[in-house]
Amino acid sequence: MFGNLPLALDITNLRPFVSREELTRREAAVAFCDRQLKEGVCAGSAFTGWLRPDSILGPGEADKIREKADFLRNNSDVLLVIGIGGSYLGARGVIEALSDSPERVVFAGHNISASYMAKLKKRLDGKKVALNVISKSGTTTEPAVALRIFGDLVKDRRLMVATTDRKKGALHDYAASLGLDTFAVPEDIGGRYSVLSAVGLLPAAYAGLDINALTRGASEASQAMENAPFESDPSRIYAAARHVLFLKGFDTEILSVFEPGLFYMAEWWKQLYGESEGKEGTGIFPASCTFSTDLHSMGQYIQQGRRRLLETFLMIGEGSADLAVPRSEDDTDGMNYLAGKQVDFINRMAYEATAKAHADGGVPNMTVFLEKADERSFGALIWFYEKACALSGLLSGVNPFDQPGVEAYKKYMFRLLRKPGYEPMEPDRSGRDIISL
């Protein structure tokens, strides 16, 4: 299935819904968007630095990230990463999927839950904590509050690193005033596309991942896919297929995985696609499922509910662990037909069965296969999703690199919290429609 790339896209289960001919008819439109993207003339073209994975980091930056991560790792029990959105999900996605010691990296600044923070404080009690605070500006409420609450845990300033704007901003100034080591949030890459910059790579390196292989995997993917003809490029075919399906009324996409360790990659994907496409009244609604767990909760709806779902499975080629079903003498549970079989094999058969059943039920589906659960494969996966996302957004006529809607709740929140510069506002308590007994 795999050639030079550790990633392949299986579109067999599109057959009853979208013909190859229909996809081919989109080749010119996709090529047009692709050219706009590369020539830097598309909407949001100032934020396409992720297109060239090799150039995301400056000269020597990868070495510096690795060295700093090693230093932190050797001098702490745990790394606390403070960040939200694009400064959170990419790192967490690759770490939970690939690291052998994901428990050594914990997260804050991605919520405003006092109960979460109090529990985390307790958990960090007595531990030697390193800290990586990630924010382009440093004024985003969630990470800024978390930095005030958790900053004191780190006594040795060498164990505190800021990933932020190269030249300006509150976090830049804060880091300068404390003399912290800093890494750059690239200027030409938006948050949700930034996982292969220091934003994602420093936490990943701390968690023991080979960050060079992540970059190399992305770089290989970019070169191979950019030079491939339309019909053998997974990124252009995925973009075209989603576009055709959307026009046919399939307006919700479920990313389905069969490993709980992929949960946060799916969350990363939801941000990437939802934030890139969901604007101006259009866009495919992104959801995710972890199977087989959710086959026993969301499975009924997917199989027989309203027919406007499309589904993409993300499957990894190699077995996840050596574990077989034990034989039982009396076979009360009737499971001896599985005795000696690898659990991972059963899981794969569950996937095969699900993809087929969902297609039968009217859910067009595709599968992204990765060769291995390793950094090279995930680098390719990240680039594949980013490229296809940019193309998808451009195909539907939106700017895939902005997120104007994220400000709406912030404006009200700042007014309610009486932030200087905002017109104060009170919560609306009178004349409400409350149903109670």
Added chain:
Amino acid sequence: MFGNLPLALDITNLRPFVSREELTRREAAVAFCDRQLKEGVCAGSAFTGWLRPDSILGPGEADKIREKADFLRNNSDVLLVIGIGGSYLGARGVIEALSDSPERVVFAGHNISASYMAKLKKRLDGKKVALNVISKSGTTTEPAVALRIFGDLVKDRRLMVATTDRKKGALHDYAASLGLDTFAVPEDIGGRYSVLSAVGLLPAAYAGLDINALTRGASEASQAMENAPFESDPSRIYAAARHVLFLKGFDTEILSVFEPGLFYMAEWWKQLYGESEGKEGTGIFPASCTFSTDLHSMGQYIQQGRRRLLETFLMIGEGSADLAVPRSEDDTDGMNYLAGKQVDFINRMAYEATAKAHADGGVPNMTVFLEKADERSFGALIWFYEKACALSGLLSGVNPFDQPGVEAYKKYMFRLLRKPGYEPMEPDRSGRDIISL
């Protein structure tokens, strides 16, 4: 806001989308469904035992559950709960929301991930493990495989409990052959409605929850809501509002919470609604968000994407922990305007802002308020959601108590795994459309 019940429904942000008059016009239809439900003449009426929370447990059963849970708790480090779907999500939902020691309850049998199981085995190594296996039949693949893999961890049979069919089935026979204590999966309650039976209550009691208060909260809610006029009953108004919104094209509902501890309650809700309504080509697609985390990922889509979303917030009245934002001398981050403010207060303002911003953006929304994060409130919440779900399903003309679609993937899986009695099948490897390089 609260009267005799610890639950209230705020529908203020429906105003631009649904008038009170439109809701009132549904009163008769809702009353008709309600009568059918109570008189046991609706579709699936054999599964309405949850309607009377007081009668879910038999005489003395609550005491037995508590005693057994105490025994297990006093003689083990950790309880391993093996179950999937309705035998998993309810218990996990209330435990993660309310327990002070959620880490003492771990879960298996809700997936077929070898890597998950191998990690869990490692984590349980050297611990004294109690086990509660929950399955009506005992032949569901996921829990049956997990029981074979984890069953050996428990040497003392008194630390192993089966929650299963009262009279028959593989797990019933297995428990009888080992002489295990058993608790009943009620015959007149389907999996997703079963959290207030032994299915949910034994794990909850082990986690230190007051299971009597859970039942009492549900019972109070049932009595108050059943006797209330339409316009002051949260369950009937919620059902009517969803139905009206669905008819207007709002066909995806997001349950949004502002506490990560409510994640699994949202998962429970997704099963309850998705499995009850998603059939025969209809049903509202259930999704969930944890804010403010997901305001920085899904927020853009919710604010400005395709306008077919409705949203229900689940908020809890009392503060989640005493934690204030520290003052900083230099105020580099400009956050001193929040100094001394409770983190929980900021979180609540984020909620107020979000509900308002989403309504502005074209997302009709409601809020379910609970008085406290306690068992009585959650008992009321559970009954409220169950009752409204049954009414919603009946309003849209489906059987809210079956789940025929869940079998579809199983049939293929059994064939692929060569289960006796199923026609063997091979994975389809030839003639596939693979896009690769």
